[in-house]
Amino acid sequence: LAWREGRGSSYSEDEVGQLLDWILSILPAAFHVERIVQEFDNLRLVSLRIGLSGLSDLMTDILGACLRWSGTDYGEIRVWEPSRHAWIVYAGSDVHSTLDPPPEFSNDSFFDEARTHCQLIRVLSKLDTNENWRSNVATVADEPTRRHLRGLKSLVQIQIRQGEQCIGLISLGSSKVREISRDLASYLQIHASYCALAFELETKRQ
Secondary structure, eight states: OTTTTTOOSOOOHHHHHHHHHHHHHHSOTTOOHHHHHHHHHHHHHHHHHHHHHHHHHHHHHHHHHHHHHHTOSEEEEEEEETTTTEEEEEEEEESSSOOSSOOOOSOOHHHHHHHTOSSSEEEESOGGGOHHHHHHHTTOSOHHHHHHHHTOOEEEEEEEEETTEEEEEEEEEESSOOOOOHHHHHHHHHHHHHHHHHHHHHHHHO
């Protein structure tokens, strides 16, 4: 944060206290001290990884962490780029077989709907009956990928936000109908914040 604001790397005692208060306010009480220390390390690594390996590798790592903690089968990170009027895929993964490249959808309405959703996290627990999703999947050209996506039963979408604006989505799919706990929701939101910070740092670096 100090680097982003163009200030020195040292913090006053009051600044450190304010930062700790903020971290503790967004982490659920069930998190252990070791987990909080890990989140500080992750936040520091975000800025380091931008310079060393770029956005793509960092997004892949963030997505991998979300997949492991959520126990989901499929995930992707998409960011809306107004200048290109398109959703750009920065990371995509499947625990059973890597989808390379991630599927491209001709119909953006499903993601546009999630981007303007009133809540930061949207959980679709009966994906196979969601007509918008089915229409979206039908636009995928590759038949094996299309068949795989049709097998997903639930989807969690976490908004990547900068201020009041949603700039992208972390989407996590599962072959089972499932819900997410409050603790997991908090964890996923933290990683969405990492994505937002990474994109902001990359924009300023460019």
